[in-house]
Amino acid sequence: MKFCPKCKSLLLPKKGQLVCSCGYKEKGEERIVITERMGSHDLDVADEEDDPDGNSELPIVCWNCGNRGVTFWMVQMRRADEAPTRFYKCRKCRKVWRSGK
Ligand SMILES: [Zn+2]
Numbered sequence: 656m657k658f659c660p661k662c663k664s665l666l667l668p669k670k671g672q673l674v675c676s677c678g679y680k681e682k683g684e685e686r687i688v689i690t691e692r693m694g695s696h697d698l699d700v701a702d703e704e705d706d707p708d709g710n711s712e713l714p715i716v717c718w719n720c721g722n723r724g725v726t727f728w729m730v731q732m733r734r735a736d737e738a739p740t741r742f743y744k745c746r747k748c749r750k751v752w753r754s755g756k
């Protein structure tokens with residue numbers, strides 16, 4: 656606990672600093688802790704939008720933007736004895752549509 660040297664109010668930690676309602680700021684030890692945490696490079700951003708499944712690209716032209724390069728996946732819509740519905744996704748405009756009717 657630290658108190659403001661100006662107005663004797665309790666200083667509150669805020670963004671690595673100790674701040675007082677009067678406007679006084681003091682860089683406290685907490686800043687070190689926060690800096691260390693920020694420095695960790697565990698942030699591995701998953702880039703799932705880019706390539707959901709690299710093997711399933713088809714030379715189909717997207718009806719929406721004309722881009723050639725479409726991924727697909729199968730979904731069993733109803734019963735198991737029916738053919739699964741094939742979905743397509745344009746790698747450029749992200750448009751998704753299904754095959755068949
Ligand atoms: Zn103060």
Ligand SMILES: [Zn+2]
Nearest residue numbers: 717720745748
């Ligand atoms: Zn497209």
